[in-house]
Amino acid sequence: MSSIGVASERAAFAGSVRNPRLEPALERAGIDPRRIRLGAFPMNAVQETKLDWDPYNPDYFRDPHSVFARLREEAPLYHNERYGFYAVSRYADVERCMGDWETFSSARGDILEMIQANFPVPRGSFIHHDPPLHTAYRKVLTRVFTPKRMAALEPQIRQFCARSLDPLVESGEFDFIANLGAEMPMRVIGMLLGIPEEDQVAIRERVDANLRTEQGKPMDYSKTTKMGEGFEGYIDWRVSHPSDDLMTALLAVEFEDETGAARRLTRDEILVIVNIIAGAGNETTNRLIGWTGKLLAEHPDQRRQIHQDRSLIPQAIEEILRYEPPGPAVARYVTRDVEFHGSTVPAGSALVALVAAANRDERKFPNGGQFDIHRKRLPHLTFGYGFHNCLGNALARVEGRIALDEILNRFPEWDVDLDRGYLSSTSTVRGWETLPAYTPKAREGRRNRGPVAETSMATGPTSPPAPEPAPAGAERWHVTLQTPMGPQEMTLHLVRDGDTVTGRIDSPMGSEALKNGKIAGNTLTWIMEVKKPMSVKLSFEVQVQGERMTGHAKLGVFGKARLEGQRLAG
Amino acid sequence: MPKITYIEFNGRKHIVDAAPGLSVMECAKQNGVPGIDADCGGGCSCGTCHVYVDPPWQARVGGRNAIEDATIEFASGVEANSRLSCQIKLTDDLDGLVVRLPESQR
Numbered sequence: 001m002s003s004i005g006v007a008s009e010r011a012a013f014a015g016s017v018r019n020p021r022l023e024p025a026l027e028r029a030g031i032d033p034r035r036i037r038l039g040a041f042p043m044n045a046v047q048e049t050k051l052d053w054d055p056y057n058p059d060y061f062r063d064p065h066s067v068f069a070r071l072r073e074e075a076p077l078y079h080n081e082r083y084g085f086y087a088v089s090r091y092a093d094v095e096r097c098m099g100d101w102e103t104f105s106s107a108r109g110d111i112l113e114m115i116q117a118n119f120p121v122p123r124g125s126f127i128h129h130d131p132p133l134h135t136a137y138r139k140v141l142t143r144v145f146t147p148k149r150m151a152a153l154e155p156q157i158r159q160f161c162a163r164s165l166d167p168l169v170e171s172g173e174f175d176f177i178a179n180l181g182a183e184m185p186m187r188v189i190g191m192l193l194g195i196p197e198e199d200q201v202a203i204r205e206r207v208d209a210n211l212r213t214e215q216g217k218p219m220d221y222s223k224t225t226k227m228g229e230g231f232e233g234y235i236d237w238r239v240s241h242p243s244d245d246l247m248t249a250l251l252a253v254e255f256e257d258e259t260g261a262a263r264r265l266t267r268d269e270i271l272v273i274v275n276i277i278a279g280a281g282n283e284t285t286n287r288l289i290g291w292t293g294k295l296l297a298e299h300p301d302q303r304r305q306i307h308q309d310r311s312l313i314p315q316a317i318e319e320i321l322r323y324e325p326p327g328p329a330v331a332r333y334v335t336r337d338v339e340f341h342g343s344t345v346p347a348g349s350a351l352v353a354l355v356a357a358a359n360r361d362e363r364k365f366p367n368g369g370q371f372d373i374h375r376k377r378l379p380h381l382t383f384g385y386g387f388h389n390c391l392g393n394a395l396a397r398v399e400g401r402i403a404l405d406e407i408l409n410r411f412p413e414w415d416v417d418l419d420r421g422y423l424s425s426t427s428t429v430r431g432w433e434t435l436p437a438y439t440p441k442a443r444e445g446r447r448n449r450g451p452v453a454e455t456s457m458a459t460g461p462t463s464p465p466a467p468e469p470a471p472a473g474a475e476r477w478h479v480t481l482q483t484p485m486g487p488q489e490m491t492l493h494l495v496r497d498g499d500t501v502t503g504r505i506d507s508p509m510g511s512e513a514l515k516n517g518k519i520a521g522n523t524l525t526w527i528m529e530v531k532k533p534m535s536v537k538l539s540f541e542v543q544v545q546g547e548r549m550t551g552h553a554k555l556g557v558f559g560k561a562r563l564e565g566q567r568l569a570g
Numbered sequence: 571m572p573k574i575t576y577i578e579f580n581g582r583k584h585i586v587d588a589a590p591g592l593s594v595m596e597c598a599k600q601n602g603v604p605g606i607d608a609d610c611g612g613g614c615s616c617g618t619c620h621v622y623v624d625p626p627w628q629a630r631v632g633g634r635n636a637i638e639d640a641t642i643e644f645a646s647g648v649e650a651n652s653r654l655s656c657q658i659k660l661t662d663d664l665d666g667l668v669v670r671l672p673e674s675q676r
């Protein structure tokens with residue numbers, strides 16, 4: 001799945017009332033505008049009659065499939081006027097979008113918000129290039145990601161699983177995400193890229209420390225899947241310390257670029273490529289592991305069969321991938337007028353290809369709505385199709401299969417606690433961020449102990465974390481960030497203490513703590529890691545002048561966003 | 571019914587009757603020919619059903635399509651006569667077809 005990107009803030013904002021003129025009034029009235037979600041009003045609620053698929057309405061996150069079924073039957077070419085996109089949901093149509101890059105281009109991104117924002121794609125971000133540029137990069141990488149090479153990673157992947165799961169056998173209580181999904185894929189990518197294990201741990205520990213400082217808030221496990229920072233250092237280090245990893249291969253490879261010239265990759269290209277791979281290969285596989293836990297808990301009979309006959313694992317993983325694809329949709333830019341079902345999609349449109357809908361299309365999969373590991377094997381579209389089909393599909397398959405095997409080795413049976421689980425749906429992935437599970441024995445233990453004091457991971461089923469009171473003594477600032485997605489407004493709480501600054505930023509996406517905050521004269525710097533709708537690190541640098549601040553935030557590889565802020569009273 | 575011969579990398583031959591309409595990949599799966607994994611189930615997207623078409627058959631079988639060309643990069647040891655077997659539909663015309671399996675799919 002695609003990968004990096006500034007969070008499509010618009011996506012997250014779209015679900016809330018965004019009216020800058022109204023907000024001060026609401027605040028004065030003691031109403032937090034973030035708490036008012038359009039979902040509370042009938043116009044946006046899931047309606048039975050009028051077919052309206054709002055990708056940003058959280059009411060659909062748990063079950064998008066019923067509206068997808070209606071789209072397939074009633075509106076195979078769906079036009080959402082409010083957000084200005086088209087969507088196709090039938091298998092044949094989704095396949096067609098992915099197979100014809102000349103009509104359905106990736107060059108403006110493969111995520112709806114990215115296409116709509118039309119900001120420049122960095123070179124080497126090959127998931128967002130069309131042939132021949134795409135082909136040049138892709139060829140370099142495909143050789144590294146062959147099924148054979150990926151299968152050879154099996155012993156290490158098993159070891160990673162064992163390391164994550166062994167300590168949990170005794171208690172019989174575990175979390176599919178925190179304990180496995182957030183760990184194993186990260187380690188595998190780290191190993192592929194050649195990031196020394198000690199450093200992976202250092203990254204891990206820093207992330208864990210962040211989690212500890214946020215005690216009392218829901219734990220944000222997804223942060224542990226991010227390794228974006230620090231790659232620059234590894235690239236330079238690898239130049240002088242070649243090894244047999246992907247980074248070394250990328251440094252050494254001679255390839256023919258789209259102009260036909262033979263050359264090496266530049267440092268910037270390598271950085272972009274490495275970020276794409278880390279971004280595309282972590283969260284998706286993490287979600288696959290979560291869906292494995294959920295679906296097999298719901299189908300204990302099929303789980304029992306797999307436990308007894310492990311040769312069923314590959315087809316079980318395929319069925320999980322079909323049934324709940326970690327990346328439910330991709331998007332394309334339409335380069336010329338094109339017809340679907342008698343209607344024209346005009347050139348210049350953004351078109352969403354609903355993989356999750358196509359995967360249950362009865363025209364392709366009889367009884368598509370049923371989870372059945374024994375169904376006739378037909379190709380699902382979870383890894384895409386055609387030129388951009390998932391580079392990591394062999395790796396993801398190996399990881400998924402081994403994870404299931406190793407889980408069954410230790411936990412033949414488990415229940416999942418969906419009420420304590422947390423499901424999110426972003427522009428790129430949909431799945432569990434927290435999925436607590438326990439064995440029948442552990443459940444007995446819990447009963448005997450009485451109600452367990454819930455850990456901080458407990459959140460409502462799909463409710464976002466409740467905002468906390470502002471930190472004591474905090475300055476409040478109203479900040480506008482000019483992102484490629486349009487202006488985003490947020491409230492900044494700052495606590496200055498000597499040469500450090502702490503605090504947090506509240507936006508309708510939720511609250512994020514400032515990290516690494518430093519003060520030098522009038523200049524404040526900090527970083528902030530957002531996870532929705534995609535994991536991205538923002539580095540802020542602002543100058544404070546009395547009641548005003550100006551500066552910028554660096555948005556991963558997507559350049560800088562200008563920032564302006566006004567201090568709020570009180 | 572066309573007869574297809576699959577030759578494993580180790581030289582072992584499998585001669586099977588193919589129902590027209592199936593792909594060379596599906597026919598191998600149905601008849602338990604080892605070495606054709608077809609992870610993606612025939613979607614031309616994983617590169618694990620790579621075969622070498624025996625040269626005398628190349629012209630009749632035809633070359634790779636554009637998507638196949640992109641996907642076959644996943645396979646190792648790609649040659650001019652390499653095809654993804656999920657993309658070869660069997661017809662009576664292909665009666666007697668011989669394909670060899672690559673070393674990477676042992």
Ligand code: HEM
Binds near residue numbers: 127277284
């Ligand atoms: C279950 C796990 C995964 C899922 C569901 C998934 C899904 C996808 C999909 C749907 C695409 C096509 C996007 C498009 O057409 O716009 C894609 C592309 C890609 N995936 Fe994955 N992926 C997974 C795991 C991985 C892993 C483990 C890696 C790398 C180690 C990876 C790397 C990539 C890359 C680099 C691309 C871009 C390929 C290109 O544009 O040529 N993915 N993935």
